[in-house]
Amino acid sequence: MHVQTISINPVDRLLSKGLQNLWYPVCPSDFVQDKPVSLRRFGYKIALWRDAAGQVHALEDHCPHRGAPLSQGVILGDRLACPYHGVEVRCDGTVTKVPGSPGCKLEGARAALDFHVHEAHGAIFLFNSDTHVDAPPAFRMPEELTSPEYSNFLCYAEWRTDYRYAIDNVMDPMHGTFLHKQSHSMADGDSKATFQVRETDLGFVFEKAGQRGVNFDWTEWGETDMHWMRLEIPYPKTGGPGGNFAIIACVTPISPELCAVFFWRCRRVQGWMRDTWRFLYRNRLEARHWTVLEQDRVMMEQMELDANERENLYQHDIGLVRLRRRLRRLAEEQLEGSGAA
C-alpha cells in the first residue's frame, strides 16, 4: 500500500501538482475525436474537444454556472453547451449564452478557465496556467522531433506513481545496466561508472565520464517553456544502418499517484532505411521497447510514494539531485511571482 503524506509546504504542494506556465503533453492526438473528453492533468479536470475544422480546444471541465462537467455537454464549434442548464462557454473561457436567464451578468463574463492548445508530434499539448494567458510562449521541441532528418514514433503510457519518480528514472541512466540487463539494447557497458554534469544552453547533460554510444550513457534535461529529457540508446546490429535511437521524454502529472509518460522514439534515418526501420518498429521493435518500458513501470509502481524521503544517494544520483534542486527553485520563483510565498 502506498502511504500518502499530506504536505503543507507550498513548494511541495505546487510541485506535487506540477509547475505552472509550461507546455505539457496531455494525451495522444487520437484520444480526442468527435466527442468531448475529460482528462485529469496537473491538478485540473480538463474538457477537450475538436471543432468542425479539427482544431482542439480545452477548458477546465467545470461549468461556470454550478460546476457541472462541460465534457458531458454538446460541441458547438468553438463552444461547449453544458448539459445541466445549457450554458454555453467559448474556448477562451467566455460565457456566450445563458439560455435560462438571457442578459444575466454571467453572459459575456470570462468565467471559465481556458488552456492554450498545441497539437504536434502525435500528441496534444496544453499550456498549464491557473489564469487566462493571452498569448502563450512559443512551442519548441528538440530537433529529433522537429527536423525532417528524423523519424519518430510516440509511445504513451500511464503509470501509477508520482510523476517525479518517472522523471528521476530518466535522469538515472545507470539503472539501464542493472534493471534492463537482459534487454535487447542495454546488455553492454561498464556496470561501474563516474558521472559528470555539463551545462547546456537549455539545461544540463548528465553523462558517464568516458563512455558514449555503448549503453544508456547520458541523459539531458531541457527547458524550452516545456520540460523534456533526451537520451540515446544504441541499437544492436540487427537494427540496421541508422545508428542510435534517441528518446525524447516528457512526464505529465495526472494525480498524486498517477502520471502520463510520453516517449518519442526517434532515429536519424531517411529513404529506404527510414521505411525499413518503421516497418521493423511496427512489426517487432515496438514490442521489445515495450518490454523494457514495463520493467521501468513495474519498478516505479512498486516504489512507496514516500520512498524518496529516506534515501542514501551516491555519485550516480547527482543528475537527479541537480534536477530536484532546479525544480524546487522554479517552484519557489513561481510562488514568489504569484505573491503566495
Next chain:
Amino acid sequence: MAVERYLEPHQARQRPATLFEDLLGDAIERAFGEGVQTLPELVAYINRSGPAGENGEAWTEPSFAALMQRLGH
C-alpha cells in the same frame, strides 16, 4: 484501490502483423545482424534466404523499397 490506466503495448500498428511480414522482418534482422548495410545487399540477402515477394516473385530494389514505404509509411 487500483487506478485504471492506459497501458497499450501496440500503438504504432493498426492491425496484427501477418505471417509474411513476420518472415520478412526475420530476414531483414538476420541480414542486418550479418552486417548488411546497403539496399542492394539487403535485397540480395532476402532473395537468398527470405520469403518471396507478395505474389511469389523475386525481390528487386524498387519492389522492396515500395513495400517498405507502404508498410513503414
